[in-house]
Amino acid sequence: MENESLESRLNQIEAILNRVLHHFESENITNSNNDQWLNLAEVCEYMPNKPAKSTIYALVRKRRIPFHKPDKNLIFSKREIDEYIKSGRRKTLTENRAEAYLSLKKRKQ
Numbered sequence: 001m002e003n004e005s006l007e008s009r010l011n012q013i014e015a016i017l018n019r020v021l022h023h024f025e026s027e028n029i030t031n032s033n034n035d036q037w038l039n040l041a042e043v044c045e046y047m048p049n050k051p052a053k054s055t056i057y058a059l060v061r062k063r064r065i066p067f068h069k070p071d072k073n074l075i076f077s078k079r080e081i082d083e084y085i086k087s088g089r090r091k092t093l094t095e096n097r098a099e100a101y102l103s104l105k106k107r108k109q
Helices: 002-033 040-046 053-061 078-087 093-108
Strands: none
Touching: 040 053, 040 078
16 A cells, blocks of 8 residues: 555656656747847847957957858857856956865865
8 A cells, every 4th residue: 555655656756747847848949949149230239348340250250259150141149149158257366266275285185
């Protein structure tokens, strides 16, 4: 009898997990299909530092910024630009000091 109760609970948990997984899969498909595209002027306006077009061209030439070029015009995925911006985070002085301290501490051991 206890095994039946345990099996019943496991089936309920499995059903819940399947619903959650289905929700995230459908949300992911929706988000990937609705990616917003920006042209050169829009990406200049969208970025926090409001770079000049020549700066964006230089980043593209150096392949430092994600871009697409389906024809002669550059286009940018807003999602990819967000990821690019987030990847540029620099450590704080406190984080650098803590990392240096831990590194020195490991060397002494």
